[in-house]
Amino acid sequence: MSLVIRQIHPHFVGEVSGLDVARALTADELAAVQDAIDRHAVLVFHDQVLTDEEQIAFTRGFGAIEDSAGGHVAKAHERRLGAEMNDVSNLGMDGKPLGRDDRKRMFNLGNRLWHSDSSFRAVPAKYSILSGRKVATNGGNTEFADMRAAYDALDAASKAEIEDLVCEHSLIYSRGSLGFGPFTDEERIMFRPVRQRLVRTHPATGRKSLYLASHIGTIIGWPVPEARAFLRDLTEHATQPAFVYVHRWRDNDLVMWDNRQTMHRVRRFDESEVRDMRRTTVAGDAPTAVQAAAE
Numbered sequence: 060m061s062l063v064i065r066q067i068h069p070h071f072v073g074e075v076s077g078l079d080v081a082r083a084l085t086a087d088e089l090a091a092v093q094d095a096i097d098r099h100a101v102l103v104f105h106d107q108v109l110t111d112e113e114q115i116a117f118t119r120g121f122g123a124i125e126d127s128a129g130g131h132v133a134k135a136h137e138r139r140l141g142a143e144m145n146d147v148s149n150l151g152m153d154g155k156p157l158g159r160d161d162r163k164r165m166f167n168l169g170n171r172l173w174h175s176d177s178s179f180r181a182v183p184a185k186y187s188i189l190s191g192r193k194v195a196t197n198g199g200n201t202e203f204a205d206m207r208a209a210y211d212a213l214d215a216a217s218k219a220e221i222e223d224l225v226c227e228h229s230l231i232y233s234r235g236s237l238g239f240g241p242f243t244d245e246e247r248i249m250f251r252p253v254r255q256r257l258v259r260t261h262p263a264t265g266r267k268s269l270y271l272a273s274h275i276g277t278i279i280g281w282p283v284p285e286a287r288a289f290l291r292d293l294t295e296h297a298t299q300p301a302f303v304y305v306h307r308w309r310d311n312d313l314v315m316w317d318n319r320q321t322m323h324r325v326r327r328f329d330e331s332e333v334r335d336m337r338r339t340t341v342a343g344d345a346p347t348a349v350q351a352a353a354e
Protein backbone atom coordinates (compact mmCIF):
# COMPACT_ATOMS: atom_id res chain seq x y z
CA MET A 60 0.00 0.00 0.00
CA SER A 61 1.51 3.29 -0.99
CA LEU A 62 1.50 6.53 0.92
CA VAL A 63 -1.48 8.80 0.24
CA ILE A 64 -2.08 12.27 1.69
CA ARG A 65 -5.54 13.80 1.60
CA GLN A 66 -6.19 17.39 2.73
CA ILE A 67 -9.12 17.33 5.19
CA HIS A 68 -9.61 21.06 5.90
CA PRO A 69 -9.97 23.93 3.39
CA HIS A 70 -6.70 25.53 4.55
CA PHE A 71 -4.49 22.80 5.98
CA VAL A 72 -4.23 19.33 7.61
CA GLY A 73 -3.24 16.24 5.63
CA GLU A 74 -4.53 12.79 6.54
CA VAL A 75 -1.82 10.26 5.78
CA SER A 76 -2.58 6.66 4.89
CA GLY A 77 -0.42 3.79 3.69
CA LEU A 78 2.39 4.36 6.16
CA ASP A 79 3.44 2.28 9.16
CA VAL A 80 5.27 4.77 11.36
CA ALA A 81 6.64 2.02 13.63
CA ARG A 82 9.04 0.71 10.99
CA ALA A 83 12.02 2.55 9.50
CA LEU A 84 10.84 4.84 6.71
CA THR A 85 12.49 4.80 3.30
CA ALA A 86 14.16 8.01 2.08
CA ASP A 87 11.25 8.57 -0.32
CA GLU A 88 8.66 8.16 2.45
CA LEU A 89 10.54 10.56 4.72
CA ALA A 90 10.77 13.11 1.91
CA ALA A 91 7.04 12.76 1.21
CA VAL A 92 6.13 13.32 4.88
CA GLN A 93 8.55 16.26 5.07
CA ASP A 94 6.98 17.85 2.00
CA ALA A 95 3.48 17.18 3.36
CA ILE A 96 4.16 18.76 6.76
CA ASP A 97 5.64 21.83 5.05
CA ARG A 98 2.51 22.23 2.92
CA HIS A 99 -0.28 21.02 5.21
CA ALA A 100 1.24 22.13 8.58
CA VAL A 101 -0.66 19.34 10.41
CA LEU A 102 -0.61 15.63 9.54
CA VAL A 103 -2.91 12.95 10.95
CA PHE A 104 -1.91 9.28 10.94
CA HIS A 105 -4.43 6.71 12.21
CA ASP A 106 -3.84 3.26 13.76
CA GLN A 107 -0.21 3.76 14.70
CA VAL A 108 0.54 1.47 17.64
CA LEU A 109 3.89 2.75 18.88
CA THR A 110 6.40 2.21 21.65
CA ASP A 111 8.28 5.25 22.95
CA GLU A 112 11.39 3.99 21.11
CA GLU A 113 9.52 3.74 17.81
CA GLN A 114 8.06 7.20 18.25
CA ILE A 115 11.53 8.58 19.03
CA ALA A 116 13.01 6.86 15.94
CA PHE A 117 10.28 8.31 13.67
CA THR A 118 10.82 11.77 15.19
CA ARG A 119 14.59 11.63 14.57
CA GLY A 120 13.86 11.32 10.86
CA PHE A 121 12.97 15.04 10.91
CA GLY A 122 15.84 16.36 13.02
CA ALA A 123 17.30 16.41 16.51
CA ILE A 124 14.91 15.82 19.40
CA GLU A 125 14.28 18.74 21.73
CA ASP A 126 15.17 18.03 25.35
CA SER A 127 11.96 18.34 27.37
CA ALA A 128 13.83 19.72 30.43
CA GLY A 129 13.05 23.29 31.42
CA GLY A 130 9.46 23.24 30.17
CA HIS A 131 7.58 22.02 33.23
CA VAL A 132 7.27 22.39 36.99
CA ALA A 133 7.57 18.58 37.40
CA LYS A 134 10.98 17.67 38.83
CA ALA A 135 13.16 15.01 37.19
CA HIS A 136 12.16 12.36 39.75
CA GLU A 137 8.47 13.14 39.16
CA ARG A 138 8.66 12.41 35.43
CA ARG A 139 6.90 9.31 34.13
CA LEU A 140 8.70 9.30 30.76
CA GLY A 141 12.28 9.79 29.51
CA ALA A 142 13.81 13.18 28.66
CA GLU A 143 13.10 12.71 24.95
CA MET A 144 9.36 12.47 25.63
CA ASN A 145 6.94 15.14 26.83
CA ASP A 146 4.30 13.67 29.07
CA VAL A 147 1.03 15.29 28.00
CA SER A 148 -1.06 12.77 29.93
CA ASN A 149 -3.08 13.49 33.07
CA LEU A 150 -1.15 10.80 34.96
CA GLY A 151 1.18 10.68 37.93
CA MET A 152 4.08 8.31 38.61
CA ASP A 153 1.58 5.68 39.80
CA GLY A 154 -0.18 5.69 36.41
CA LYS A 155 -3.31 7.17 37.97
CA PRO A 156 -4.93 10.52 37.11
CA LEU A 157 -3.42 13.44 39.05
CA GLY A 158 -5.53 14.95 41.83
CA ARG A 159 -7.62 18.00 41.02
CA ASP A 160 -5.35 20.43 42.87
CA ASP A 161 -2.08 18.67 42.03
CA ARG A 162 0.39 21.40 41.00
CA LYS A 163 1.52 19.47 37.90
CA ARG A 164 -2.09 19.10 36.74
CA MET A 165 -2.80 22.78 37.32
CA PHE A 166 0.30 23.66 35.31
CA ASN A 167 -0.85 21.33 32.49
CA LEU A 168 -4.16 23.22 32.32
CA GLY A 169 -2.18 25.86 30.44
CA ASN A 170 -2.40 23.53 27.42
CA ARG A 171 -6.05 24.55 27.14
CA LEU A 172 -4.86 27.97 25.99
CA TRP A 173 -3.86 28.51 22.37
CA HIS A 174 -0.12 28.09 22.04
CA SER A 175 2.78 26.98 19.92
CA ASP A 176 4.99 24.37 21.64
CA SER A 177 8.22 25.66 23.14
CA SER A 178 7.78 29.24 21.94
CA PHE A 179 9.07 29.99 25.45
CA ARG A 180 12.49 28.59 24.48
CA ALA A 181 15.09 30.83 22.81
CA VAL A 182 15.28 28.26 20.01
CA PRO A 183 11.64 27.26 19.63
CA ALA A 184 10.43 23.87 18.46
CA LYS A 185 9.94 22.88 14.85
CA TYR A 186 7.57 19.89 14.89
CA SER A 187 5.55 18.20 17.60
CA ILE A 188 4.51 14.56 17.24
CA LEU A 189 1.75 13.47 19.58
CA SER A 190 0.74 9.87 20.08
CA GLY A 191 -2.67 9.13 21.58
CA ARG A 192 -1.96 5.90 23.45
CA LYS A 193 -5.24 6.12 25.40
CA VAL A 194 -7.52 8.96 24.46
CA ALA A 195 -10.43 10.54 26.35
CA THR A 196 -13.86 8.98 25.84
CA ASN A 197 -15.49 12.41 25.87
CA GLY A 198 -13.83 15.69 24.94
CA GLY A 199 -10.08 16.12 24.96
CA ASN A 200 -10.10 17.24 21.32
CA THR A 201 -7.03 19.07 20.09
CA GLU A 202 -7.77 22.14 18.00
CA PHE A 203 -5.31 23.56 15.49
CA ALA A 204 -5.31 27.03 13.95
CA ASP A 205 -3.61 27.75 10.62
CA MET A 206 -1.47 30.80 11.30
CA ARG A 207 -0.58 31.22 7.62
CA ALA A 208 -4.23 31.57 6.66
CA ALA A 209 -4.65 33.96 9.60
CA TYR A 210 -1.71 36.05 8.38
CA ASP A 211 -2.91 36.04 4.77
CA ALA A 212 -6.34 37.33 5.86
CA LEU A 213 -4.91 40.46 7.53
CA ASP A 214 -5.16 43.73 5.64
CA ALA A 215 -2.03 45.34 4.21
CA ALA A 216 -1.77 47.98 6.95
CA SER A 217 -1.87 45.34 9.71
CA LYS A 218 0.73 43.24 7.92
CA ALA A 219 3.03 46.26 7.63
CA GLU A 220 2.51 47.19 11.29
CA ILE A 221 3.41 43.77 12.66
CA GLU A 222 6.18 42.84 10.19
CA ASP A 223 9.11 43.57 12.52
CA LEU A 224 7.46 43.26 15.94
CA VAL A 225 9.13 41.11 18.57
CA CYS A 226 7.25 39.55 21.50
CA GLU A 227 8.33 38.25 24.87
CA HIS A 228 7.28 34.65 25.64
CA SER A 229 7.33 32.80 28.96
CA LEU A 230 5.46 29.99 30.68
CA ILE A 231 5.03 32.46 33.51
CA TYR A 232 2.72 34.56 31.30
CA SER A 233 0.55 31.68 30.01
CA ARG A 234 0.24 29.97 33.41
CA GLY A 235 -0.09 33.30 35.20
CA SER A 236 -3.05 34.21 32.98
CA LEU A 237 -4.92 31.25 34.52
CA GLY A 238 -3.96 32.33 38.02
CA PHE A 239 -1.38 29.56 38.41
CA GLY A 240 1.33 30.30 40.93
CA PRO A 241 3.36 31.18 42.83
CA PHE A 242 6.51 30.14 40.96
CA THR A 243 9.65 29.22 42.88
CA ASP A 244 12.84 31.24 42.36
CA GLU A 245 14.26 28.31 40.43
CA GLU A 246 11.20 28.24 38.14
CA ARG A 247 11.42 31.99 37.55
CA ILE A 248 14.97 31.53 36.30
CA MET A 249 14.04 28.46 34.21
CA PHE A 250 11.04 30.26 32.66
CA ARG A 251 12.90 33.52 32.00
CA PRO A 252 11.19 35.31 29.05
CA VAL A 253 12.61 34.92 25.55
CA ARG A 254 12.04 37.00 22.42
CA GLN A 255 10.35 35.81 19.24
CA ARG A 256 9.32 37.56 16.05
CA LEU A 257 5.57 37.98 15.62
CA VAL A 258 5.77 37.21 11.89
CA ARG A 259 7.71 34.18 10.69
CA THR A 260 8.55 33.07 7.18
CA HIS A 261 8.57 29.36 6.52
CA PRO A 262 11.99 28.31 5.21
CA ALA A 263 10.64 25.72 2.76
CA THR A 264 7.51 27.38 1.39
CA GLY A 265 8.26 31.08 1.94
CA ARG A 266 4.79 31.55 3.44
CA LYS A 267 4.42 34.00 6.30
CA SER A 268 2.57 33.18 9.49
CA LEU A 269 1.58 34.79 12.76
CA TYR A 270 3.71 33.48 15.59
CA LEU A 271 1.26 33.86 18.46
CA ALA A 272 0.93 31.96 21.75
CA SER A 273 -0.60 32.46 25.17
CA HIS A 274 3.04 32.44 26.34
CA ILE A 275 3.36 36.02 25.09
CA GLY A 276 3.40 38.68 27.80
CA THR A 277 4.22 41.78 25.78
CA ILE A 278 5.54 43.29 22.57
CA ILE A 279 8.98 44.85 22.90
CA GLY A 280 8.69 48.65 22.97
CA TRP A 281 4.91 48.70 23.60
CA PRO A 282 3.05 49.51 26.82
CA VAL A 283 1.98 46.14 28.26
CA PRO A 284 -1.81 46.75 28.31
CA GLU A 285 -1.73 47.97 24.71
CA ALA A 286 0.34 44.94 23.66
CA ARG A 287 -1.96 42.49 25.41
CA ALA A 288 -5.12 44.08 24.02
CA PHE A 289 -3.66 43.95 20.51
CA LEU A 290 -2.47 40.35 20.90
CA ARG A 291 -5.94 39.35 22.08
CA ASP A 292 -7.42 40.88 18.94
CA LEU A 293 -4.88 39.08 16.75
CA THR A 294 -5.50 35.78 18.55
CA GLU A 295 -9.25 36.17 18.16
CA HIS A 296 -8.75 36.79 14.46
CA ALA A 297 -6.34 33.86 14.07
CA THR A 298 -8.52 31.33 15.87
CA GLN A 299 -11.86 32.04 14.19
CA PRO A 300 -13.58 28.80 13.13
CA ALA A 301 -12.64 29.16 9.45
CA PHE A 302 -8.94 28.73 10.35
CA VAL A 303 -9.43 25.91 12.88
CA TYR A 304 -9.34 22.13 12.53
CA VAL A 305 -10.75 20.08 15.42
CA HIS A 306 -9.03 16.74 15.92
CA ARG A 307 -11.26 14.16 17.61
CA TRP A 308 -8.83 11.57 18.87
CA ARG A 309 -9.05 7.82 18.38
CA ASP A 310 -6.71 5.48 20.24
CA ASN A 311 -3.37 5.21 18.42
CA ASP A 312 -3.77 8.34 16.35
CA LEU A 313 -0.49 10.10 15.72
CA VAL A 314 -0.68 13.81 14.95
CA MET A 315 2.33 15.79 13.74
CA TRP A 316 2.31 19.58 13.48
CA ASP A 317 4.59 22.41 12.53
CA ASN A 318 4.78 24.83 15.45
CA ARG A 319 6.09 27.55 13.14
CA GLN A 320 2.83 27.59 11.17
CA THR A 321 0.12 26.64 13.67
CA MET A 322 -1.22 27.12 17.18
CA HIS A 323 -3.13 24.46 19.10
CA ARG A 324 -5.01 23.86 22.34
CA VAL A 325 -6.59 20.88 24.08
CA ARG A 326 -10.22 20.96 25.18
CA ARG A 327 -11.71 19.86 28.48
CA PHE A 328 -12.25 16.16 29.24
CA ASP A 329 -13.17 13.92 32.16
CA GLU A 330 -9.95 13.83 34.13
CA SER A 331 -11.00 10.90 36.29
CA GLU A 332 -10.23 8.82 33.16
CA VAL A 333 -6.75 7.89 32.01
CA ARG A 334 -5.69 10.03 29.02
CA ASP A 335 -2.21 8.90 28.00
CA MET A 336 -0.74 11.22 25.37
CA ARG A 337 2.98 11.24 24.61
CA ARG A 338 4.76 13.91 22.64
CA THR A 339 8.13 14.01 20.97
CA THR A 340 9.44 17.30 19.65
CA VAL A 341 11.82 18.15 16.83
CA ALA A 342 14.11 21.00 17.91
CA GLY A 343 14.22 24.22 15.92
CA ASP A 344 17.31 25.40 14.02
CA ALA A 345 17.80 28.93 15.32
CA PRO A 346 16.30 31.75 17.40
CA THR A 347 13.74 33.94 15.60
CA ALA A 348 14.96 37.14 17.28
CA VAL A 349 17.97 38.60 19.06
CA GLN A 350 17.64 37.91 22.78
CA ALA A 351 17.88 40.56 25.47
CA ALA A 352 21.35 40.95 27.01
CA ALA A 353 21.79 38.81 30.11
CA GLU A 354 21.26 40.75 33.34
Ligand SMILES: [Fe+2]
Binds near residue numbers: 170174175176323
Ligand atom coordinates in the same frame (compact mmCIF):
# COMPACT_ATOMS: atom_id res chain seq x y z
FE1 LIG B 1 1.14 21.94 23.11
